Amino acid sequence: MSKKRHVVAAVDEVPPGSRKHLNLAGREIALFNLGGEFFALGDKCPHESGSLCAGKIVGLAEADTPGHYRLSRDGEFVKCPWHGWEFDIRTGQSWCDPTRTRARAYETAVAAGETLVKGPYVADTYPVRVEENYIVIDV
Amino acid sequence: MNAPLVDTSVSQRLGIVDCDIHPTQRSVADLFPYLSEHWREHSKSIGPHIRQGLAAMQAYPRMMAAGQRADAYPAHGGPPGSDLDLMRRQHLDPAGVETGMLVALSKGGMEERNPDYATALAHAVNDWQLHDWVRKEPRLRAGVVVPQEDPAFAAREIRERSLEPAFRQVILSPRSIEPLGRRRYWPIYEAAAECGLTLGLHPAANGANPSTGGGWPTYYMQEHYAFGTNMQSNLVSMVFEGVFERFPRLKVALIESGFTWIPAMCWRMDRHWARMRHEVPHLKRPPSEYIREHVWFATQPIEEPENAAHLPEIIDWIGWDRLLFSTDYPHWDYDDPKYCIRFRMTEQQRSQLFRDNARALYGLT
Ligand code: FES
Numbered sequence: 001m002s003k004k005r006h007v008v009a010a011v012d013e014v015p016p017g018s019r020k021h022l023n024l025a026g027r028e029i030a031l032f033n034l035g036g037e038f039f040a041l042g043d044k045c046p047h048e049s050g051s052l053c054a055g056k057i058v059g060l061a062e063a064d065t066p067g068h069y070r071l072s073r074d075g076e077f078v079k080c081p082w083h084g085w086e087f088d089i090r091t092g093q094s095w096c097d098p099t100r101t102r103a104r105a106y107e108t109a110v111a112a113g114e115t116l117v118k119g120p121y122v123a124d125t126y127p128v129r130v131e132e133n134y135i136v137i138d139v
Numbered sequence: 140m141n142a143p144l145v146d147t148s149v150s151q152r153l154g155i156v157d158c159d160i161h162p163t164q165r166s167v168a169d170l171f172p173y174l175s176e177h178w179r180e181h182s183k184s185i186g187p188h189i190r191q192g193l194a195a196m197q198a199y200p201r202m203m204a205a206g207q208r209a210d211a212y213p214a215h216g217g218p219p220g221s222d223l224d225l226m227r228r229q230h231l232d233p234a235g236v237e238t239g240m241l242v243a244l245s246k247g248g249m250e251e252r253n254p255d256y257a258t259a260l261a262h263a264v265n266d267w268q269l270h271d272w273v274r275k276e277p278r279l280r281a282g283v284v285v286p287q288e289d290p291a292f293a294a295r296e297i298r299e300r301s302l303e304p305a306f307r308q309v310i311l312s313p314r315s316i317e318p319l320g321r322r323r324y325w326p327i328y329e330a331a332a333e334c335g336l337t338l339g340l341h342p343a344a345n346g347a348n349p350s351t352g353g354g355w356p357t358y359y360m361q362e363h364y365a366f367g368t369n370m371q372s373n374l375v376s377m378v379f380e381g382v383f384e385r386f387p388r389l390k391v392a393l394i395e396s397g398f399t400w401i402p403a404m405c406w407r408m409d410r411h412w413a414r415m416r417h418e419v420p421h422l423k424r425p426p427s428e429y430i431r432e433h434v435w436f437a438t439q440p441i442e443e444p445e446n447a448a449h450l451p452e453i454i455d456w457i458g459w460d461r462l463l464f465s466t467d468y469p470h471w472d473y474d475d476p477k478y479c480i481r482f483r484m485t486e487q488q489r490s491q492l493f494r495d496n497a498r499a500l501y502g503l504t
Binding site: 047048049050051054055056081082083084 | 202203204208209210471472473474475477478479
């Protein structure tokens with residue numbers, strides 16, 4: 001099946017640190033703004049299907065040796081609201097089992113309203129205005 | 140993790156019995172209609188005195204939303220498990236729950252140290268389950284909450300509640316003052332057996348003794364692991380002290396403590412019995428036979444071995460007729476019936492595990 005480009009939100013609607021739940025062509029997708037960049041993951045956690053969109057944005061607690069703790073990569077992971085698996089928002093990889101347990105990652109892009117209005121992409125039912133920028137996902 | 144053998148329609152098609160659902164009061168005020176004026180005032184001015192200092196805190200802070208599913212907070216406030224409509228929308232309907240067994244933790248005398256307040260709370264929580272939950276939602280059934288360190292009161296409460304068919308079991312905490320096989324608790328077993336109510340043992344967050352034989356653990360991960368070991372010591376106690384010899388009709392459900400350890404524990408117990416049986420001559424049969432006959436096991440939190448096919452092998456040892464499906468809604472370690480069973484079963488085993496065993500054990504129709 002060929003992919004279709006979906007306009008999912010105006011850039012301003014999803015500020016840094018926030019997320020948005022999407023339903024695109026029957027797929028549930030969690031869209032995140034990580035420091036101004038947009039990343040989209042399949043919303044259903046690969047473990048038992050908790051909604052990643054409802055998860056907390058966290059960093060990694062790490063320690064080189066017992067008693068010496070630090071937090072790294074703050075804000076770069078989403079923690080499933082059920083059992084707490086941590087997924088890298090950029091890649092969908094889980095921290096504990098990165099090769100086998102991963103959330104599906106979708107390509108996102110930002111496109112100017114102008115180009116969207118002209119096509120070749122169809123803007124679904126999302127009202128696009130020439131002067132704004134939009135987040136688009138190919139599904 | 141293995142590729143799930145997901146058949147998302149199975150629970151809807153089948154209709155499942157969920158043997159572990161936790162209702163919670165929005166605040167203690169929800170119990171006020173069922174408490175006397177004295178205990179209402181006590182609740183307001185003094186409050187609970189569970190067996191730890193800083194009673195408003197959890198003994199082991201949990202990494203997830205105070206131990207709850209982070210998406211289970213009602214929009215208009217209150218803790219997870221306090222809103223029946225949300226429970227319906229988020230759990231009972233989508234999970235295809237035909238019957239849900241309530242396990243009312245915390246308030247209710249399980250952990251309360253003031254003995255008179257404990258009895259008042261237990262009685263109130265039982266009224267609350269009946270009026271605020273079961274009467275409003277016909278899929279739910281209640282579990283009689285008892286202050287187990289007052290067995291005489293507990294036995295009276297069991298006999299009284301057994302007349303109301305909404306109550307299908309008796310809930311006990313395995314964090315008791317003495318191991319549960321000790322005779323001080325036998326009046327509870329006598330009443331339960333006489334009334335045909337199953338005894339549901341469910342881990343409690345607080346207890347009279349450290350949760351591990353080695354003392355107080357440090358982290359919640361250790362505490363959570365101790366649910367299983369704590370249950371093991373209590374089950375061993377009940378078997379060796381002769382509870383099942385004395386009450387041959389007693390049935391016990393172990394909730395939220397795992398089941399993969401059962402075969403190994405039974406092998407050990409049987410070997411000890413074969414060699415040292417004269418210390419417990421009241422046991423007429425190998426210990427494993429009492430367990431096989433009297434004990435059921437709820438699945439959540441289901442073990443997740445690397446190769447999920449190991450689980451059915453273990454269940455072959457335990458007995459497919461002894462497993463009860465449970466989710467633990469709305470707690471963080473919720474098992475979703477659509478995804479959590481990752482091994483193949485026959486249709487018959489599937490119906491047993493998800494529904495029929497619980498129907499038979501709890502006399503559900
Ligand atoms: S469903 Fe996400 S961690 Fe289990």
